[in-house]
Amino acid sequence: MDHDYSLASVENPPKRKRSRSTEASRLWDKRRNKTRISIGVVFSRWRELRDKLGLDRDSALTYVLIDR
Incomplete structure (x- = not known):
């Protein structure tokens, strides 16, 4: 497997989608x-x-x- 470990990919990682735990946390809140x-x-x-x-x-x- 070839991976792209260029400096650009390290400095600007792709944005991640919100995890389900974050969404679940917002619903719970x-x-x-x-x-x-x-x-x-x-x-x-x-x-x-x-x-x-x-x-x-x-x-x-x-x-x-x-209880009082």
Whole structure:
């Protein structure tokens, strides 16, 4: 097999198409964004409560609050 290892091909590699993982990631992000909420100005209070309860993730705090 002959390969073209010219300087031009090394300096200007052909553009690759987006991989499926990138497309899948974009779709996943789009779906995730539909479930996000904005807590705006109370964000600092959210973090304060999370830290006070000794929780390490925001999702853990959501479970605590929903169960109350």
